Amino acid sequence: MFNQLTLSADVGELSVLRYTPAGVPILTMTLLHQSEQTELGVLRQVACEIDAKITGDMALQWQNSAGKRVEVKGFLAKRSLKSNRLILHIQHIEMKKVNDNGS
C-alpha cells in the first residue's frame, strides 16, 4: 500500500524540540510549498501549507532550519486518533539551494 509524498518547500514555523516518553526527539514544522503543476495539460500555480513531523536524530539536526528550502519525502497520516487533519511524517529531508529567481 503506497503512501509517499515528495515535496519541495520552505520551512516555516518550527516547534520547540520535544521528547517522547521513550526519549525520542520530535520536532514539528510547517512546510510552505509553491510551485507550478500541470492539470489537464494546463500549467497552474499551486500553494499549500503542510504540517510535518520529524523524529530521531533528524529532529536534532533540523532545529534551526526555519526559512530553509528543503526537499522532503515521507508519508501522510492523520494527526491524532481523533483528528482528520493530515501531518507528513518526514522520512528523508535534504537542503536545497534557492535559485536566483526564487524557484
Next chain:
Amino acid sequence: MFNQLTLSADVGELSVLRYTPAGVPILTMTLLHQSEQTELGVLRQVACEIDAKITGDMALQWQNSAGKRVEVKGFLAKRSLKSNRLILHIQHIEMKKVNDNGS
C-alpha cells in the same frame, strides 16, 4: 519544485458530477487509506482520509467508483484561496485488486 503524492486507498464518498463554467467535469471524492509504514526503523499502522479532486474525462469514468481500491498519483494544493485544508488533485488513477487478506 516537487509535489507528488502516490497513494493506495479505497474510494469513499463521491460528490455528484459538476461542471466548471468552462464545461470541464469535476468529481470530488474522499480517499480512505490504511497501511503500514516505517518510521525510525519501526513499522507502524497509518490511517488517513484525504479529499481528492478529479477532472476531465477521468471524472466521467470514475463516477461510480465508491468502494473501489485505487492507486492514485497527484499533487496537493489548498482547497481554496481562503482555506488551508488540503486537497489532492488526481493526475493518474488506476484500479487495484484487493488481496484476500484485505491488503
